[in-house]
Amino acid sequence: MLTIRHLKLNLNIWAVLSFIFILLVILPNLNIVLNVFNEPNENWNHIKEYLLKDYLVNSVILITFTGFFTIIIGTSLAWMISIYDFPLRAFFKWGLVLPLAIPPYIAAYTYQGLLNYTGVIQTFLRNSLNISVQQKYFDVMSPEGAIFIFTMFLFPYVYIITKSFLEKQSAALIENARVLGRNSFEIFLYVVLPVSRAAIVGGVSLVILEVLNDYGVVKYFGIPTFSTAIFKTWFAMGDLDSAVKLSAILMCLVFSLLMLEKFLRGRKKFSYTTAKYSPISRIKLEGIKGKLAFGYCLMIFSLGFLIPTLQLVHWAFLTYQSILSIRLLGLILNSLLVALFSSSVIVIIAIIIANNCRINENLLSKIYSKVTVIGYSIPGAVIAIGVIVFFVNFDKQLFWFYKMLNPNSSKLVLSTSIVMLIFAYTIRFLAIGYNSIEAGFEKIGTKFHEASRTLGMSVTRTFFKVDLQMLKPAILGGFLLVFVDILKELPLTLILRPFNFNTLATKSFEYANDEMIHEAAISSLIIILISAISIYYFYKVGDKED
Amino acid sequence: MYVQIKGLNFKYKNSKEKILKDFTIEIEKGEIISILGESGSGKSTVLRLISGLEVPSSGLIRINDRVIVDNNTFVLPEKRGIGMVFQDYALFPHLTAAQNIKFGLKKLTKKDKNKRLQEVLNLVNLEDFKDRYPYELSGGQQQRVALARALAPSPSLLLLDEPFSNLDADLQCKIREDLRKIIKQTGITSIFVTHDREDSKAIADRVVILKEGQIVRVGKPKDILD
Structure with a gap:
């Protein structure tokens, strides 16, 4: 029985935002399901006949x-x-x-x-x-x-x-x-x-x-x-x-x-x-x-760990003169900025959905938390295809709007921008941030939230004054995990990056594929160093606190 | 009647069994009511329904002639003006005792906040401990901070969930007395739940015995507990 009284308890900004985010996670993946039944073309017959079994x-x-x-x-x-x-x-x-x-x-x-x-x-x-x-x-x-x-x-x-x-x-x-x-x-x-x-x-x-x-x-x-x-x-x-x-x-x-x-x-x-x-x-x-x-x-x-790292260090010494340059700085900056921004987006969305699931316990919020976690099981290449289809359609719909802003606008605006990549990261890594934050919420339980409510604070004020304060370690943890994963990410970045946009990961991979393994060493080492520090923080420092 | 609760029913969404059946009681201003029952009797649910943390499936609650819940009305917990002391106190660990107590005083000016803080600190006799964090306080002190925090916004009704369950047995006697004294001093209407007959005897003006979600007896402690 859903009455006005229940609505009053359940309908708030948290529920509305969660609904929107979940929709955005589902839509691109839905595209894949919808397009499966398109008429198969010649290529597909060839793939089916000769290649599919190998794959x-x-x-x-x-x-x-x-x-x-x-x-x-x-x-x-x-x-x-x-x-x-x-x-x-x-x-x-x-x-x-x-x-x-x-x-x-x-x-x-x-x-x-x-x-x-x-x-x-x-x-x-x-x-x-x-x-x-x-x-x-x-x-x-x-x-x-x-x-x-x-x-x-x-x-x-x-x-x-x-x-x-x-x-x-x-x-x-x-x-x-x-x-x-x-x-x-x-x-x-x-x-x-x-x-x-x-x-x-x-x-x-x-x-x-x-x-x-x-x-x-x-x-x-x-x-x-x-x-x-x-x-x-x-x-x-x-x-x-x-x-x-x-x-x-x-x-x-x-x-x-x-x-x-x-x-x-x-x-x-x-x-x-x-x-x-x-x-x-x-x-x-x-x-x-x-x-x-x-x-x-x-x-x-x-x-x-030891052998590959030492080998990379050795190669780094061989090549640092040609690699250490402004271009490397650009790569590092690209990688860090895109990872920082995406991780922040992911953590904020994860907090909103997790908080909604906690305060509005109903079937819908249970579905939300399942959907949130699904992204991590979908391989990057699949997400990438779903996201491309989604954004190209989106651009088609918005073309009139682009033209209004700029008469010479090209047809594809969002789908050639970094927005698409960040969007895809969010779908794929939301689960990681979410799990960490959900665990944090579980650890603090509901009693502090309830105490604050009975002391006259609304859900949102309670969130900022109580929940967020107590959740800080979980938020930091989730942020770090997502950050490192994005820094290392390859397939999504390769498919969805804007033209001429390189990160440490894509550049290392390009060097290696162009038979320039030694040149890949420095950017690889930077990725490894940042990851290793985060892991150290996580499993060594985190362990001590237990 | 100051507090009127009529035909309160409650069950969890996924269960058929009612946790609370037709809970009805009227409470006078300034009265201390104790709800006595074993675990699973539904006694904590009564407090959660009154404070607005759960929605009843049917029933009415009216405080001081204001309906806070019936079949068409639901006042959110933060709008009810009811104070609650939680079973394990739920003191915010990132705030000091004083900050905890001031937490519910958002409408007051800074000066008034500090004035009110002094008043309730006086009441619970904790002036010397106001700058400590919860983990730096003993169990009894934590309980008093929780009480002070609930009383600070001058609620219309005070709810206490198993206020003694976390205290050492040898402390309980003294703390019971203190608690009764503080509550009587403020004159606030209170409901506290407990599983211990001694608690009810020592503090309550009237006892409600709850069994499997139903009221079995209501009366003065000396009439029904001795």
């Missing part, structure tokens, strides 16, 4: 193996770090998150440069040891190589989620199993893996979404997948209809995976119990065992 097979191979290996590496590390004590454990605890600071496409060309015929390793073997190796063992530009790259640079998703789950949830279980006489390996297999299933599935589905979103690695390695195919049909063939069809199929794949995730997680959501948890008392590994644990962590850390 599908390659994508499935990449996500299956990457998923498998990230589970093994991520959970084993999470297990070791939470339950054992060994040399440098405290360092590895957050150091093993650092591979996330290196975007996979940067890792891809760094490893290629490292391992190819003229790379450091082969040169050393050839010149100093007089060994020449079979090239096929050093060929990283293959599906196996791509799986290696994805695994080494995405496993932290599984590691982080599983580790925090183990730390918070299972101390009692593990200690019980120990008392019951099980050894560590048995506990890992029969207790830890089953109880942390939901956490592992959550982590690995993030990995898989990242793999499907990737454009840089597969393009550089020449592996045909959906995202490269969408790019090719749109850029090389100018065939929007087929690009939309490919996007739709990719979206179906994503949604089936999300259903699978839901199914695998079962009814368990990994909600942290609010009760105080007692930390696990860690087992000290002595002698050879301690060295093995240390060695394993060091190996993963080296492959996932």
